Amino acid sequence: MQTNLWSLVETGLKERADGVAFIAGERRIPYAEFADLCRRTETWLRAQGVGRGDKVGVWLVNRVEWLALFFALARIGATLVSVNTRYRSEEVAYILDRSGASMLVLQPGFRSIDFAGILAGMDAAQLPALRTIAVLDADATTPATLLGRPVVPFAVSVCEPAPAADTSDAEAPVVFFTTSGTTKGPKLVVHPQRTLVQHAWNCARAYGLDQDGAVFLAMLPFCGVFGLNGVLAAFAVGAPTVLIETFDGPQAAQLLLTHSVTHTFGSDEMYRRVLDTVPGERPFPAARIFGFGAFTSSFGAYAREACARGVPLTGLYGSSEVLALFSAQPMDLPVEQRIEGGGVPVAGMAATVRIRDVETGALLPPGQSGEIEIGAPSVFPGYHNNPEATAEALLPDGFFRTGDLGHLRGDGSFVYETRMGDAIRLGGFLVNPVEIEAVLKRFPELVDAQVVAVDIGGQTRVVAFVIGAPGAVVDADAIVARMRAQVAPFKVPARVWQVDAYPVTLSSNGVKTQRNKLRDLALARLADETASVGT
Template sequence: MRPNDRSLQSLIGTEPAADPALVFDGTPISRAEFSGKIDRTAAWLAAQGIGKGDVVAVWLVNRVEWVTLLFAAARCGAIVAAVNTRYRSAEVAHLLRLSGAKLMVVEAAFRSIEFAAILADIARADVTALQKLAVVGADAIPAHWPCVRFDAFDKPYPPAPPPQDDVDLPVLLYTTSGTTRGPKLVAHSQRTLTTHARSVAKALTLSPQRHSLLAMLPFCGTFGMSGLLAFLAAGVTIHVLDAFEAAPALKILREHGITHAFGSDEMFRRILTLTHAPRPFPRAEVFGFAAFQPGWRELAVEAEARGLPLFGLYGSSEVQALFSIGRASDAFADRIEGGGWPMSPDALVRVRDTESGELAATGVSGEIEISAPSRFLGYFNNPDATRDAITADGFFRTGDIGRLRGDGSFVYETRAGDAMRLGGFLVAPGEVEDELKACAGVADAQVVAVDLKGNARCVAFVIPAGEPPQQEALVARLRERLAGYKVPARIYVVDGFPVTDSANGVKIQRARLRTMAMERLASE
């Protein structure tokens, strides 16, 4: 293929294709309208002084502006840094500093999210590259930065310069968990995004005439974006939720005969509880799910009995979501497991024994390593982390534990190390621990994940500095600084942490901390 065949713009030139391409809140957008909105957004970006290599932070819910900003940035040679709408001030500030974003496009308001208040808690001196905000839905919001209105669809601007031809430059930055304070930024190019989108479309044998997608995951993450791009590449109509709620999701699934959807186990559980119909979704074909909560196997059995076929998945920001999926021909128990079959025929998966460092045999658990066209370019502005994540022969070290089945598929078993899966997101304990240690009265902190009433939550242990801090005050401070799912359900004051001696020094026994947390919760 020619280089421009790997551009994002090429995804919407698919033939044949269904119209509308997208439906936002009941409003259809044809492919021609979508392409025109991209043109106008590219002209708007150029008028804001955004050009090759510039970073634009996008802090929006799922709306058409989000998608047009990504495609328009690609046209201008710019880069989009995706900001999670659940982020609070510390997380937003970290992303802005690390990305060096010149412009942030932000919501004026959305439900209970106080975008202006969160921005007000960020000192302008801490984010020196950011020049201004562009507000969707208002002329301005109270902030430390100058504001303009995002009016790309309403006001004509001079045409943008000719499209950039280099599809191998960074175009999209996802956030991912790290072992130290703040997430890393995973850089993808137009080539990695479009190649993967086409692989998914082909692997799922998508047809514009027969299929439709309910996009209910946030575009700021690879799980939501990968599905969106794949179904655009297939020419399939996509119905979009601005943010997930079970009742609107159920309504769209029923009224539009949706065939495909992707989400967490909890999303599908909430949808099913709203209907008593024995088989409420007769056109459902593939509903891919990530298992984040206890009881996911039981959910899959119930869903299967009610005609909602769930398929296990695997993915990450680094190799993109929907990297692999179960197959309809698999035994049910195998189909619902995380992992499955790689979407791309050019993807390679191997497992390395964590003890010996040698490649593991079929059926033996170890760290999953992946080589694929969907692999990321590297961690943005972090060459050391990039070097550590890639093997000498180009495989990504996932940090996940799994095993090969021997038939070309694999099983994801668990996350290596101590990263926590909270609210559907992978969270490094260090993020929460550093925020706790910055609070008055806290000398040190450790955070672990536990199952609390069927939900994954974190519990913190803190060593006091002088007078023991009050849990209420610590929680209040963390709620100002972090997304709600990262705030500990309990904070316990201890004199010290359980430790063990090893050849590499004294290590904290995080497994013992988890046991302590569960014992204390049980006693309550």
């Protein structure tokens, strides 16, 4: 099996050059047209000085240009630094600095996203490696510079296609994904071309994307493994991918029907927004597999109701480190088991899932809960420039310590139960509360902040408890407004409450805040709000 990313394009050109690779609105993009776009993009990148080993930040919604940049950078031997479009100045600056990106590719704006405005809130001096900013859809209003760097238009239509030969290294880093870290900023997960290509083929076969009539809807953002792995799997075997620039429930429901979509993957909240718009039995008659990641604790009952309506939901498992869609529950399982996270690895016998007792370190038999450890072809080689975190995550035998709790079933499949640590799922992304707290602690009127997650209106939201500086006035609304300007929307606290001190416990390692008691306090305050509204 070929392991270079470009081999997926070559296979498409050989077997289905005129076949539809992507559907974007009214536009149908054949494999041959996409290959031409990739080669022109490669020519443009080289003209901008991008070469082997360079890092390029891509900060775009789900456009075909995102994918063209990915394949073109792979051919060059450069690395795509994936930047979430929901990130704001604090997070974008951190990722660009940490990765050493020499170029950032963005678009002028999209709906409520003001890319240039977010850049304006960053400190240019903190980005010494950044040389150029490239803008899609540039026009007369596009500034000549941003962050003091020259702005160049992403103008690939005038470029000649690059030569067909691909000389890239399948083991060289091709993409950096972000994942929550133990410090204020996320870690950068490295993946070479090999893991992505092998995983694409495994996913395509395991999920039946290689079957006649398969059509895939890309609901999730390409900037994360959950979104990118799905589209690569469909692309590998010729299942047309329907693109949504950013997720919208009613729009997704319409596309599912219009294009007779058979496969899609998303979060539990996404499925709520899709299914609530379409009543009745078998709302999507073409559907074969609708895989989901359960990021809220309240989805079980809804999933059972959806399955009773004929929606083929199945639970998934994955992470940036082992790639998303790593496993899925078999469709022939009873519904109660099918909607649990986990399942059977798509790599089959090449993957091993084991459970280790967190107290004794012993490997556990089926039915007993412990930390999930994974050995598989899709396991990442490490975190970028972070050997300490890599050594902590990867065991000497190559298994990845997931930090998740789960158990094996008697048939060899596994069940994901919950995270071991304090990390929480927000907006479909795993977030360490420390990331949010670090931003809050820089506000001059605050001396400390603690963040916990609670259920508000059926969604997991964060709330913040803060301690004010002596004599300072703490304005909760003003703090929330400033957070909106600095972090992704899903990280903005739904409530900010000032307290004099936190509940703590003393241990051999020092004083630790009791987050469980803060969570209880948050629930009590929310209940008081509800009661006061009702009186």
